[in-house]
Amino acid sequence: MTGAPPLLVADGVARSFGGRRALAPLRLELRRGEVVGLAGPNGAGKSTLLALLAGALEPTEGQVVRGDGVRVGWVPQRPAHYGRLSAAENLRLFARLEGAPREDADALLRRFDLPEDTRPSAELSVGNRQRLNVALSLLTRPEVLLLDEPSAALDPGRRERLWELVRELGRSGGGVVFATQDLDELDRLADRVLVLRAGECVFEGPAAEWHERAAAFA
Amino acid sequence: MSGVLALLRKDLLVLRRSPLLLGALVAYPLLIAALVGLVAAFASAKPRVAFVDRDGIPPTLELAGREYDVRGTIERVAEEVELVRLGAPEARRQLEAGRVVAVVTVPEGFVADLRGMTRSPTLLLETTRGGLAPRVTQQVQALVYALNRELQDAYVEANVASVELLREGGRIAFLGTEVEVLGLQGAARLLEGLPDEPEVLRLREFVRTADAALTQTDRALRVTANPIALERAPERGRTWALSAQVQAYGLALTTTFLALLLAAGALAAERDEGTLARLVRGTVGLGRVVAAKVALAAVVAVAVGLALALVFGVVAELGDVPGGQPWERLPLLALGLVLAGAAVGAIGTFLGAAAGDARTASLLAVLVVLPVVFVGLVPREVAPAAGWISDALPFAHAVRLFDAALYAAEPWRGVAAEAAWLAALALVFGLAARVASRRLLG
Numbered sequence: 001m002t003g004a005p006p007l008l009v010a011d012g013v014a015r016s017f018g019g020r021r022a023l024a025p026l027r028l029e030l031r032r033g034e035v036v037g038l039a040g041p042n043g044a045g046k047s048t049l050l051a052l053l054a055g056a057l058e059p060t061e062g063q064v065v066r067g068d069g070v071r072v073g074w075v076p077q078r079p080a081h082y083g084r085l086s087a088a089e090n091l092r093l094f095a096r097l098e099g100a101p102r103e104d105a106d107a108l109l110r111r112f113d114l115p116e117d118t119r120p121s122a123e124l125s126v127g128n129r130q131r132l133n134v135a136l137s138l139l140t141r142p143e144v145l146l147l148d149e150p151s152a153a154l155d156p157g158r159r160e161r162l163w164e165l166v167r168e169l170g171r172s173g174g175g176v177v178f179a180t181q182d183l184d185e186l187d188r189l190a191d192r193v194l195v196l197r198a199g200e201c202v203f204e205g206p207a208a209e210w211h212e213r214a215a216a217f218a
Numbered sequence: 219m220s221g222v223l224a225l226l227r228k229d230l231l232v233l234r235r236s237p238l239l240l241g242a243l244v245a246y247p248l249l250i251a252a253l254v255g256l257v258a259a260f261a262s263a264k265p266r267v268a269f270v271d272r273d274g275i276p277p278t279l280e281l282a283g284r285e286y287d288v289r290g291t292i293e294r295v296a297e298e299v300e301l302v303r304l305g306a307p308e309a310r311r312q313l314e315a316g317r318v319v320a321v322v323t324v325p326e327g328f329v330a331d332l333r334g335m336t337r338s339p340t341l342l343l344e345t346t347r348g349g350l351a352p353r354v355t356q357q358v359q360a361l362v363y364a365l366n367r368e369l370q371d372a373y374v375e376a377n378v379a380s381v382e383l384l385r386e387g388g389r390i391a392f393l394g395t396e397v398e399v400l401g402l403q404g405a406a407r408l409l410e411g412l413p414d415e416p417e418v419l420r421l422r423e424f425v426r427t428a429d430a431a432l433t434q435t436d437r438a439l440r441v442t443a444n445p446i447a448l449e450r451a452p453e454r455g456r457t458w459a460l461s462a463q464v465q466a467y468g469l470a471l472t473t474t475f476l477a478l479l480l481a482a483g484a485l486a487a488e489r490d491e492g493t494l495a496r497l498v499r500g501t502v503g504l505g506r507v508v509a510a511k512v513a514l515a516a517v518v519a520v521a522v523g524l525a526l527a528l529v530f531g532v533v534a535e536l537g538d539v540p541g542g543q544p545w546e547r548l549p550l551l552a553l554g555l556v557l558a559g560a561a562v563g564a565i566g567t568f569l570g571a572a573a574g575d576a577r578t579a580s581l582l583a584v585l586v587v588l589p590v591v592f593v594g595l596v597p598r599e600v601a602p603a604a605g606w607i608s609d610a611l612p613f614a615h616a617v618r619l620f621d622a623a624l625y626a627a628e629p630w631r632g633v634a635a636e637a638a639w640l641a642a643l644a645l646v647f648g649l650a651a652r653v654a655s656r657r658l659l660g
Contacts, residue, residue, distance in 0.1 A: 056495035080492030
């Protein structure tokens with residue numbers, strides 16, 4: 001797989017909001033079958049990097065290059081869906097907007113155990129809303145999945161199923177970049193870890209190495 | 219295009235699920251319109267005017283040999299003001315306190331001047347400064363005009379009676395003594411009994427001519443007193459509430475409120491819900507999101523505008539209002555509503571983009587909507603700058619378009635001109651909103 005072109009490249013991307021630099025220039029290549037973990041304290045720039053990779057934000061410097069025809073799914077930290085629409089209506093609407101078949105929306109509804117009634121999604125539990133958030137990112141059958149602290153609101157069982165999904169995508173030749181505050185998750189899932197602090201990348205390497213360093217700091 | 223339609227459908231569904239919001243959005247402009255109407259009605263209510271009688275006008279006054287109720291006449295002709303009888307000091311105090319807007323004073327010697335007819339009697343008028351003063355002055359001038367007409371009528375009646383006495387003869391009281399007047403007709407009868415001598419014949423001819431001439435005096439006197447008289451025909455026009463102007467303003471006001479608030483709130487809500495970032499990174503770009511919000515404003519403007527026109531029409535038909543409702547013009551009105559909704563909606567999306575979140579956007583839209591409306595109400599003749607500003611905003615164009623679409627005998631020219639304005643404004647503000655909405659992704 002190492003000879004294959006990367007799925008996604010962040011080439012010197014940086015982002016400022018007004019005069020404040022949220023992310024210093026950074027390079028990241030995501031290769032097929034790779035799972036990259038992003039770690040760092042709140043405000044370190046993890047969400048900004050994921051939004052830049054997703055195309056939801058435009059970089060103020062550098063560029064994000066997607067591999068030819070690579071589809072990217074994005075799970076933002078805060079669930080992004082219409083609160084007055086039901087889970088099914090949200091999935092069907094975004095399926096239509098993304099050009100995905102309605103059957104895929106209905107399949108994701110069942111796969112993520114989402115309520116099929118007409119209850120507005122704003123009235124769903126936090127866990128259900130987060131599962132809807134993840135389901136929406138899978139509508140386009142992405143090869144790259146970008147997850148921003150997706151497990152925070154999930155119970156252990158659902159969390160395990162989510163990580164199984166991540167592993168499955170890695171095994172099938174896709175790529176995953178996920179942000180987390182949980183070192184155990186990094187250990188278990190990430191092939192490589194990027195640690196950000198105040199918008200700067202302060203570490204890049206295997207998760208185990210970071211784990212040792214973090215333990216040493218502690 | 220399908221992305222815009224899908225988002226529009228979603229927004230309409232969301233709106234349908236927010237009946238309280240929709241009800242408030244429709245009721246609010248109607249409430250404002252009603253309040254503005256009430257203020258306008260109050261503005262035309264009778265102002266309170268003090269009446270100070272320094273001369274002690276008697277209940278009845280003999281003018282030109284006739285009993286005449288001057289005080290009653292003043293009160294009767296003062297239809298446009300509320301006359302309050304006050305003493306001079308109290309009138310001054312109330313004028314200074316603003317409790318009366320003017321003081322009309324009957325000075326000493328007024329009745330003597332009226333009786334003597336050697337010089338015009340004078341009424342004194344004092345008003346407050348600014349505000350209602352010009353209107354009150356106008357109304358007191360109207361009062362004096364009406365009073366003069368009443369007095370002229372009395373004088374004319376008295377003069378006509380004197381002429382009749384001169385023609386037909388009779389008795390008249392003069393300096394406390396009853397005097398017998400022969401009259402021209404009595405003189406003619408006497409002359410008939412005299413021989414047909416040349417002098418008698420000349421006298422007969424003179425009396426006949428004089429009598430014939432004086433026969434015309436009645437009309438001549440009345441015409442001279444009132445060269446032009448204004449007669450009010452029975453009311454045949456529409457009621458004020460169903461007039462073309464009120465319908466046009468009502469529609470424009472409702473459309474402006476609805477479209478501005480909806481578009482501003484709807485765009486900002488996409489950011490609040492986090493869906494904007496999800497939309498723009500997919501197949502739906504920012505431009506399409508903005509277009510969907512402008513379309514939402516246009517669709518709601520058409521739906522609510524036509525519903526209002528329908529209500530106006532039903533009331534006009536049920537009330538048998540002259541002219542009825544121009545039902546055949548509704549398609550033209552619908553076109554105007556689309557353009558007005560789109561132009562106002564484009565401003566709304568710009569505000570939504572500038573505000574950043576739905577709460578601020580709604581507040582900003584409410585703050586902006588009233589100046590947008592009221593600057594369109596200021597006549598260009600009063601403040602040219604207001605005219606230029608309202609040209610750059612959709613409200614005044616919408617009013618003119620609705621008025622032309624519904625009631626102009628030849629609507630096409632007016633409709634086309636205003637439609638072009640609204641389309642251009644929709645485009646300009648839509649592009650501005652597209653540029654400004656980039657900050658929502660920050």
